[in-house]
Each structure stands twice: as C-alpha cells, then as structure tokens.
Amino acid sequence: MSLKRSHTQPSRKSQSNNRFLRACWREPVDYTPVWFMRQAGRYMAEYRKIRKKYDILSICKTPEVAAQVTLQPIHRLRVDAAIIFADILLPLQGMGIDLAFTKGEGPAIRNPVRTSADVKALRMIEPREDLSFVMEAIKIVKKELNGKVPLIGFSGAPFTVASYLIEGGHSAHYIHTKLMMYKAPDTWHALMQKLSQVTMEYLRSQIHAGAQAVQIFDSWVGCLSPGDYRNFVLPYTRQVIQGLKGERVPIIHFGTGTSNLLELMKSAGSDVIGVDWRIDLDQAWKRLRYDVAIQGNLDPVALFGPLNEIEKRVQDILRRAANRPGHIFNLGHGILPQTPVEHVAAVVEMVHNYSRRKEKGIHG
Amino acid sequence: MSLKRSHTQPSRKSQSNNRFLRACWREPVDYTPVWFMRQAGRYMAEYRKIRKKYDILSICKTPEVAAQVTLQPIHRLRVDAAIIFADILLPLQGMGIDLAFTKGEGPAIRNPVRTSADVKALRMIEPREDLSFVMEAIKIVKKELNGKVPLIGFSGAPFTVASYLIEGGHSAHYIHTKLMMYKAPDTWHALMQKLSQVTMEYLRSQIHAGAQAVQIFDSWVGCLSPGDYRNFVLPYTRQVIQGLKGERVPIIHFGTGTSNLLELMKSAGSDVIGVDWRIDLDQAWKRLRYDVAIQGNLDPVALFGPLNEIEKRVQDILRRAANRPGHIFNLGHGILPQTPVEHVAAVVEMVHNYSRRKEKGIHG
Numbered sequence: 001m002s003l004k005r006s007h008t009q010p011s012r013k014s015q016s017n018n019r020f021l022r023a024c025w026r027e028p029v030d031y032t033p034v035w036f037m038r039q040a041g042r043y044m045a046e047y048r049k050i051r052k053k054y055d056i057l058s059i060c061k062t063p064e065v066a067a068q069v070t071l072q073p074i075h076r077l078r079v080d081a082a083i084i085f086a087d088i089l090l091p092l093q094g095m096g097i098d099l100a101f102t103k104g105e106g107p108a109i110r111n112p113v114r115t116s117a118d119v120k121a122l123r124m125i126e127p128r129e130d131l132s133f134v135m136e137a138i139k140i141v142k143k144e145l146n147g148k149v150p151l152i153g154f155s156g157a158p159f160t161v162a163s164y165l166i167e168g169g170h171s172a173h174y175i176h177t178k179l180m181m182y183k184a185p186d187t188w189h190a191l192m193q194k195l196s197q198v199t200m201e202y203l204r205s206q207i208h209a210g211a212q213a214v215q216i217f218d219s220w221v222g223c224l225s226p227g228d229y230r231n232f233v234l235p236y237t238r239q240v241i242q243g244l245k246g247e248r249v250p251i252i253h254f255g256t257g258t259s260n261l262l263e264l265m266k267s268a269g270s271d272v273i274g275v276d277w278r279i280d281l282d283q284a285w286k287r288l289r290y291d292v293a294i295q296g297n298l299d300p301v302a303l304f305g306p307l308n309e310i311e312k313r314v315q316d317i318l319r320r321a322a323n324r325p326g327h328i329f330n331l332g333h334g335i336l337p338q339t340p341v342e343h344v345a346a347v348v349e350m351v352h353n354y355s356r357r358k359e360k361g362i363h364g
Numbered sequence: 365m366s367l368k369r370s371h372t373q374p375s376r377k378s379q380s381n382n383r384f385l386r387a388c389w390r391e392p393v394d395y396t397p398v399w400f401m402r403q404a405g406r407y408m409a410e411y412r413k414i415r416k417k418y419d420i421l422s423i424c425k426t427p428e429v430a431a432q433v434t435l436q437p438i439h440r441l442r443v444d445a446a447i448i449f450a451d452i453l454l455p456l457q458g459m460g461i462d463l464a465f466t467k468g469e470g471p472a473i474r475n476p477v478r479t480s481a482d483v484k485a486l487r488m489i490e491p492r493e494d495l496s497f498v499m500e501a502i503k504i505v506k507k508e509l510n511g512k513v514p515l516i517g518f519s520g521a522p523f524t525v526a527s528y529l530i531e532g533g534h535s536a537h538y539i540h541t542k543l544m545m546y547k548a549p550d551t552w553h554a555l556m557q558k559l560s561q562v563t564m565e566y567l568r569s570q571i572h573a574g575a576q577a578v579q580i581f582d583s584w585v586g587c588l589s590p591g592d593y594r595n596f597v598l599p600y601t602r603q604v605i606q607g608l609k610g611e612r613v614p615i616i617h618f619g620t621g622t623s624n625l626l627e628l629m630k631s632a633g634s635d636v637i638g639v640d641w642r643i644d645l646d647q648a649w650k651r652l653r654y655d656v657a658i659q660g661n662l663d664p665v666a667l668f669g670p671l672n673e674i675e676k677r678v679q680d681i682l683r684r685a686a687n688r689p690g691h692i693f694n695l696g697h698g699i700l701p702q703t704p705v706e707h708v709a710a711v712v713e714m715v716h717n718y719s720r721r722k723e724k725g726i727h728g
Contacts (some may be wrong), residue, residue, distance in 0.1 A: 297384030305546030
C-alpha cells in the first residue's frame with residue numbers, strides 16, 4: 001500500500017533531521033523521533049505571552065504570529081518535527097459558519113448544521129485562497145526552520161469536523177450527529193462529501209505550501225460503533241487519503257478511543273496510524289500487522305507525574321515498539337494546558353536516549 | 365471460574381421469569397432477556413412526575429419512593445429484570461463526603477479527597493445500617509414484584525467512585541485521579557482499599573436484602589491505559605468480586621470504553637461482562653473466550669433513531685450473539701433523558717421476538 005515513495009521526495013535532501021519522515025516511511029532511524037500534539041500551546045509561557053495579545057483565531061490568521069507560535073516548541077524542545085499552528089475548524093468560517101472560541105469551553109458554532117438546507121447552504125471554499133493565511137504561515141515556518149526539522153500540516157477529519165458543525169461545539173453523546181446518520185442519511189452523506197472535498201484540498205494546499213507530512217485528526221471518532229464507522233465515516237476518510245496519495249508525503253491518521261476501529265482506519269490507507277494510551281502500543285501495531293507506521297502513545301496526564309514515573313512509561317512504550325522501524329513517539333492526545341514544560345522537554349531526551357540504536361551511522 | 369451455583373439458589377424457584385438469571389449463568393433460555401441501564405429515569409413521564417416532588421437523593425432515601433420508581437419500567441416495559449433505583453455515590457455521604465446533585469451537571473462533591481489525610485478521614489460505614497434505606501427499598505420492590513422478574517442490586521466500582529471522590533464530579537481528563545496513582549500511590553491504594561471494603565459490604569447487604577444479581581459499574585475506567593488498570597484498579601475490583609462469590613448470585617462487571625481492558629476485567633472474576641457499543645459483541649465475546657456471559661450493547665443514541673434503524677441494530681447484535689447461551693441484551697450505557705419511551709418498549713419486543721428459540725419448552 002505505502003510505497004517507499006520518499007526517496008523521490010526533494011525536501012528530504014535538504015533536511016538535516018529527517019528521522020520523523022524516515023519513521024513515517026518505516027525506514028530505519030538512529031533513534032525514535034518524537035513530537036507532541038499541541039506542542040505549541042498554553043502549557044508554554046512563550047505561548048501564553050502571545051495569547052495575552054491575540055485570541056486563537058487572530059493567531060491563526062496572522063501568518064507571522066502563527067509561524068512564531070509554531071516555532072516556540074522547536075526553540076524550547078528538541079522535538080523531531082514542527083506542526084503548523086492552526087485549528088481544525090478554520091475551514092468552516094469561509095463555508096458560512098459563525099465560529100467563535102469561548103473561554104474555557106472551546107469552539108462554539110452559533111449556526112449549527114442540522115438540515116438538508118443547512119448542508120446545501122455550506123459554501124465550498126478554495127483553501128489555497130480562503131485559507132491563504134495558513135499557507136503563508138507554512139512558508140514562513142519552512143524558511144525559519146531552514147531544514148532543521150520537517151513541518152507537519154494538518155486538518156480535522158470529515159467526521160470530527162462534522163460533529164462540531166452539527167452539535168455546535170464539543171459534545172458528550174453526539175446525539176445530533178448520530179441522528180443525522182440514522183434519520184437523514186442523505187443529508188449526512190452530502191455533508192461528508194462536502195467536508196471531504198474541502199479537507200482534501202486544504203491538505204493538498206498545505207503540502208504545496210511546504211508541509212512535508214500531514215495529520216488527519218479524527219479525534220472524536222471513537223464515539224462510534226464499528227458498523228457506523230464503516231458505513232458513515234470510512235468512505236470519506238479514505239477518499240481524503242487516497243486523493244492525497246499522489247502528493248508523496250506521509251499521511252498520519254489519528255483518533256482517540258479507536259481501539260476497535262484500528263483495522264478499519266488502516267483500510268483508509270494512511271502511512272501512519274496514531275493511537276491513544278487506551279491500547280498497548282504492541283497490541284495496536286500487531287493488530288495493524290506492522291505494514292503501517294505507528295504514532296503514540298503516552299497518556300498526556302502522565303506528563304504531570306514525577307519524572308521517574310514518566311520514565312517508566314516512556315521505556316514501556318519504547319520496549320513495546322521493539323526498535324521496529326516505523327514508530328514515532330507522541331502522546332495519545334494533545335498536551336494539556338497545565339503540563340510542566342520541563343517534563344515535556346525531559347520526555348524528548350528520554351525518547352532519544354533510550355531508543356538510540358546500537359548500529360552507528362544510519363542517520364547523519 | 366463461574367460454577368453453576370445457581371441451581372442451589374432458592375430465589376430461582378419462585379421466579380416466574382428467570383431468563384435473566386439463567387442467561388447470567390449461561391444456561392439456555394427460550395429468548396434473550398433484556399433490561400436497560402437507567403431504565404427508571406428522566407425519559408419516562410412517570411419518573412419526571414416524581415422528580416417534580418423529590419430531588420434524586422430524596423428519592424433514593426425514601427424507600428417507598430425508590431421502590432415506586434424502580435417498578436415504573438416494569439409496569440411500562442416488558443423488561444426481564446428490575447434494577448433498584450439508587451446512585452453509585454450514595455455510600456459517600458456516610459463516609460463524610462458533602463455530596464449534592466447540581467441541575468444538569470450531575471454530582472458535585474464539595475470536599476474532594478486529595479491527600480493522605482483526606483483518605484484517612486473517610487469514615488468506614490456499615491452499609492446494612494448506614495444505607496438501610498436501600499435495603500428497605502429492595503425489600504419493598506421484591507414484595508411488589510412477587511417473583512415477576514428478578515431484581516438487580518448495584519454499586520459503583522472502586523475506581524469510578526474514587527474518580528468522583530478525587531475530581532469532585534465528572535471529569536474530562538481525570539488528572540487528579542491519575543496523579544494520585546502516579547505521585548502518591550500509597551494514598552491511592554489506601555483509598556481503593558477503603559472503597560473496596562465498602563463496595564463489597566454494600567453489595568453483600570443488597571444481596572441479603574433480596575437482590576438476585578448485582579452489577580458493578582466501572583463506568584469511567586476506560587480512561588486508563590491497560591497498565592494503569594492492571595496496577596491500580598484490577599486488584600480492588602477482583603477483591604470485591606471474589607468477596608461476593610460465596611453469595612451465589614451472578615455478578616455483572618460493566619464499563620465503557622473498555623475494549624482493551626476486557627481480558628483484564630474478566631480476570632477480576634465476574635459472571636457477566638457488560639460492554640458498550642464501541643466494540644462488536646461477537647468480537648468482545650470471542651476475546652472473552654465465551655466462558656463468561658456478556659451484556660450489551662446497543663448505542664443509547666440509537667434509541668433516538670427511526671424504528672427501522674433500531675430494528676437493524678437490534679438484529680445485528682442478536683446475530684452476533686448467535687443464540688449462544690449467556691447473552692443479556694442491554695444498551696452500551698444508560699438510557700439518555702430525551703429518549704422516546706415507545707422506542708425503548710419497542711426494543712424489548714424486538715429482542716424477545718427476534719431471539720425466540722425454535723426449541724420449545726426450555727423455559728416455563
């Protein structure tokens with residue numbers, strides 16, 4: 001499925017640290033690469049300083065500021081990849097959605113999508129233009145990074161974006177989302193078709209702007225039964241991923257609570273599957289049959305613990321990965337706001353030190 | 365592990381519908397028994413009428429009213445078991461916890477347990493006396509049921525109760541709970557020891573009062589990694605279950621998001637494992653190796669859908685159970701407040717009709 005297309009990838013040549021990209025392609029690396037979901041964020045004093053001046057949407061829409069925030073963890077931590085600072089709901093504004101971020105409660109959509117007419121009214125956007133600020137930020141970051149580490153682009157997966165669109169925000173039970181599937185499947189499929197198209201174009205534009213890998217966040221898909229996932233979600237995620245195969249950058253497919261969806265998620269065709277801490281990494285990789293790379297899977301709450309406890313958990317994950325090519329160390333979900341930044345830095349060092357291969361000279 | 369001790373169970377003799385108990389013991393039944401978590405609750409007009417006069421704690425503490433509410437679904441639905449109306453946090457008040465139920469937000473604990481001193485200060489209760497109102501309600505319900513269907517008693521599992529105790533209410537990330545495990549394991553173990561003792565005594569008292577089966581709700585345990593479950597939770601749940609084995613009533617062990625914990629949960633020794641909708645029932649049962657009964661697993665949100673969609677899902681679950689002795693039909697979690705009551709009634713009929721065995725005379 002995932003050909004080793006990376007050798008033809010021009011950006012690899014000028015990349016001084018390409019461990020992350022090599023691991024995505026399941027090539028041998030000298031040590032396990034590590035990055036963190038939400039590695040730029042509130043746990044960092046540098047970020048909180050910026051947030052005093054700008055709200056989240058303003059950061060995202062001001063390329064210089066988004067770039068600066070993206071680079072903060074690169075300056076502070078020795079992570080092996082950067083990820084562009086953005087929000088998975090950014091494409092919605094151009095589609096006609098009234099989006100705001102409320103203090104402490106996350107995104108709020110004042111005109112949720114519930115009916116066939118609502119879906120029809122959603123405007124199709126041209127991400128390259130409508131989200132040009134993201135592409136600008138990517139270009140600035142790439143220039144600043146100057147090949148130091150690769151840059152990851154990302155988007156929400158159609159299901160997770162749809163769940164926000166329909167519920168109007170974060171949800172406990174996803175009642176309206178599931179009810180659209182069950183009661184108005186045509187409306188659901190029309191919505192997913194629109195979101196898939198936008199998602200694919202958005203990720204493609206990020207790649208063309210310079211993103212060297214992309215991650216698709218299906219963060220809330222774990223609320224579904226395997227049957228509902230197969231019928232209502234998988235075809236669209238697959239469509240997004242397959243539409244990007246020609247771009248020859250690794251595609252990471254991530255969700256939480258997905259332990260029973262792993263085989264189905266794999267069939268969508270990504271190069272890397274991201275898993276959360278609810279499943280042991282070796283179990284997850286075994287079920288995926290080892291022919292995709294795997295990303296994960298430390299519990300973000302573990303970062304609040306004492307260093308010796310963190311160390312045990314990092315070692316356990318690396319032991320389960322067993323030096324098999326294709327493991328990218330990450331958390332099982334994003335870094336939480338109160339996380340001690342020095343613990344995050346320590347994990348980077350632990351991963352690098354404990355995973356260092358005996359064979360010399362694979363990289364560098 | 366689970367001996368067929370039921371044949372010596374005196375309450376079986378006078379039971380006119382014992383399908384539920386037979387299924388718990390994996391004995392053949394004429395059709396699949398069905399009951400619902402939260403089958404007494406806000407989705408029912410009869411319940412809302414009572415709630416206008418009493419708050420939740422008052423219902424629980426007034427045996428006649430708790431009994432009345434327990435029996436409402438028995439009058440309205442043709443379910444195969446009753447479950448005593450109570451709340452998993454009831455034992456906490458006697459232990460010195462200031463518990464309230466806030467409108468819409470669920471339980472609130474004003475003095476959460478965070479330190480070793482907090483754990484030491486928790487008073488050990490005598491459930492038979494301190495929760496005598498529950499035992500009284502059980503006795504009234506048993507009398508009213510007069511053998512029509514069996515009555516289930518229940519409690520929270522030590523972990524889920526601990527998570528409320530420590531967080532002070534429902535939680536998104538369980539940071540304080542996990543941090544007690546990681547930073548103060550002795551405090552954690554002392555707390556779990558106390559809660560296990562109370563849980564076991566509470567369930568034993570319910571059995572002695574007349575409960576013919578008990579369910580242990582570990583509703584939020586799916587937030588843990590398998591390793592944390594093994595080290596910090598399993599020994600206590602096992603202790604509760606093993607302590608009740610001599611009572612010779614079936615023990616149901618339930619959680620949500622537990623697909624990676626099933627084998628570990630099984631090792632705690634219950635007779636029935638309850639699973640949510642995130643795993644296909646046949647997959648779950650296969651992993652449990654069929655030597656325990658299984659309960660589940662319709663998504664509660666499916667009850668909001670049209671009847672033909674509900675029907676497909678009910679049939680799918682029954683098909684996966686494959687008429688194997690030991691399936692109890694239920695939801696994957698509690699009935700949600702806005703659920704149409706006629707859909708709940710319809711599911712009972714569907715389960716009974718579609719599962720009716722060709723062999724006659726197994727029951728009755």
